[in-house]
Amino acid sequence: MEASDVGADVTKLLEELSRFGKDPDGGVTRLLYDSAWKKAQRFVASAMHDAGLEVTFDEIGNVYGKLAGADEAAPSILTGSHIDTVRSGGHYDGALGVAAGIAALSRLKTKYGIPRRSLEVVSFCEEEGSRFPLAYWGSGNVTGSKDFEGALDARDSEGITLREAMFEAGFDPESFRQSKRRDIGAFVELHIEQGEVLHRGGYDIGIVGAIFGQRRYLVEVHGRSGHAGTTPMDIREDALAACAEMIVWMRRTARETGDGLVATVGKLEVTPNVANVIPGIVRFTLDIRHSDERALDGFCELTIRAFSLIAKEMGVLVTADCWLSELPSPMNDELSKAISNVCDHIGLSKLPISSGAGHDAGLFANVCPTAMIFVPSRDGISHSPEEYTSPEQMACGTEVLTELLYTLAYLEEAT
């Protein structure tokens, strides 16, 4: 197998795929079940077909391309990612994993013929949560690991329900639970890093140890608004000043905690937000992530306690509503070791890394042995038209994926 060949295949597939949903600014917008999405997923199906794979759409619009193994009863080795995007997203997030999976299976079939165990590549219908207020509609249903009770009634920004959008796209909303699979033996996902650790360090490959767990909070600080000129400093109940103390505390404590923990206030809104009025109310978001569940819980509890103390000192009230809590997803050690061996074998530099972003692989981690391979993102930029990974870097990732799948499906005994 020549790396340059699979690399060229992936680059070509990605270029073709990026035509669907192309924005004037060079970005790509493909939202679940919209017109660009439909064309893209049909294109993926035809590319799978051209690669000599058996193509099937499931109940919700995930597309599978299968290279059936000699042992029909053995669970499949699955690779892939998603083809939906954020609004004005990049060309690589998700799409790379789908294109690389197709290229890998195509190459393996051509070179080695029928594997011992079935190999499949999947293009998940949805991962980003860009259209409806839910995410992982693809992998969450396939693994059965998300509670999608009531999800069909979710509405997009134009008021269209998921049920309507799904029906419109030609799928049967009521049968979404039938897309669950129980015959997956392992899942491997190739993805861009979306951070700049590999880019800064000049590494070819990141081997993901865990996908961060995360907690999201909406914090509200209620003080008392007043005239900026006539209210002495010592009787103020300034919601923004209190919130500044909270942000300073959290950042410093997160840095002291270290061990990869990240804590962010990304969104903040002040009321009434007038130059000469002391802020009465501030609402802000917390996004806290870590690879270890206990460390994540500990930091979150510490933060909420500290916020309460700061609020008390500053004479304001604070509430923190945790509206999202996702457990960390540790990847499979043996698979990660196998990826490491492949890198050594090919001669690629590699780095153990955590994934701060969520991925489809996270949904599989509790269901079957799961691994993730990262390739660098230029300057760590993602979810943007500026997202970029070079053809050479994609070729390295695809080569690692192909070798790993070869090992898993052709060399190992089905268990």
Place this chain on the structure above:
Amino acid sequence: MEASDVGADVTKLLEELSRFGKDPDGGVTRLLYDSAWKKAQRFVASAMHDAGLEVTFDEIGNVYGKLAGADEAAPSILTGSHIDTVRSGGHYDGALGVAAGIAALSRLKTKYGIPRRSLEVVSFCEEEGSRFPLAYWGSGNVTGSKDFEGALDARDSEGITLREAMFEAGFDPESFRQSKRRDIGAFVELHIEQGEVLHRGGYDIGIVGAIFGQRRYLVEVHGRSGHAGTTPMDIREDALAACAEMIVWMRRTARETGDGLVATVGKLEVTPNVANVIPGIVRFTLDIRHSDERALDGFCELTIRAFSLIAKEMGVLVTADCWLSELPSPMNDELSKAISNVCDHIGLSKLPISSGAGHDAGLFANVCPTAMIFVPSRDGISHSPEEYTSPEQMACGTEVLTELLYTLAYLEEAT
């Protein structure tokens, strides 16, 4: 003179005045030259007329009511305030000073007849800066102490120029400079405190020592946005985290500085303002006020230097644009002493106080002896429908004003 009588007159005048521009929420909106403003200013003119005063409109819509003195050549003693409001403002800010001036002159004329020196009450057309991006259009022109070069081209939120609005209201835009007066011997303004110092302390009267000078800045912090999950804490250039350090520094240093200094971040906006994205840009306002020019300058310089240091430490860039700089306006010591004597004479409790808000009196401070009398604002609330000062408190303020004007116009020799 009975306090209850002038108090009742003021309460009645204010009630009548509050009909013009009444909002559904109970507040009042009278913007320079708009329909409610015109009706209110005409009502004031008729009230002056009913009080037996000679009424004149000047070139820009200020209304004067005059009680001519025996010494026609002596400069006038002027009292008054403004009748324009902020959007959805209260019933007392500005209007009280106008109503009290009319009531005082009416009572003095009835009781004592012609004064030695002329007494005048003025209803300034504009002080708040609510419609056009300029303030003190009334007192600034009368004193000639504002540079209104180009002001006629200022536009309101609907694109109407001051020139057009003025013409529409029946005034001659080009002659605005003719409204300047050179014959004012003293100015006294009665106003609500708009803070809670008198209310908290249970005082009847505040005697203003100085109107705070103020500086307003627009501060921009430029960092680098990035993924909240994939960007390690130690390589972030988080504009909001940097700005939080700045706010914390400023509040703590302002409190340590003491001496009445107030420093406020009232408006703050984050870009892109998304929960899972590290803030790339934050823009916020600074509003810093103090009664002493050197102390104000010193604190502002210290703040800008500290912000630069914080920015450097945090790996972000900061710029601070000072777009408003007003000097402190010290009130006249002799007039303030006279107010204090009047309070003692009547038996009212009094407190020396600074004014954190700007007032028409500030424009007169460099032109003639000027004084301000404050009455309490319930809970310090102002610029709001909740603004409240009781009839008894207004009566006390009006009685002090009346006695002071009596002293100045009837007892003292014109100089």
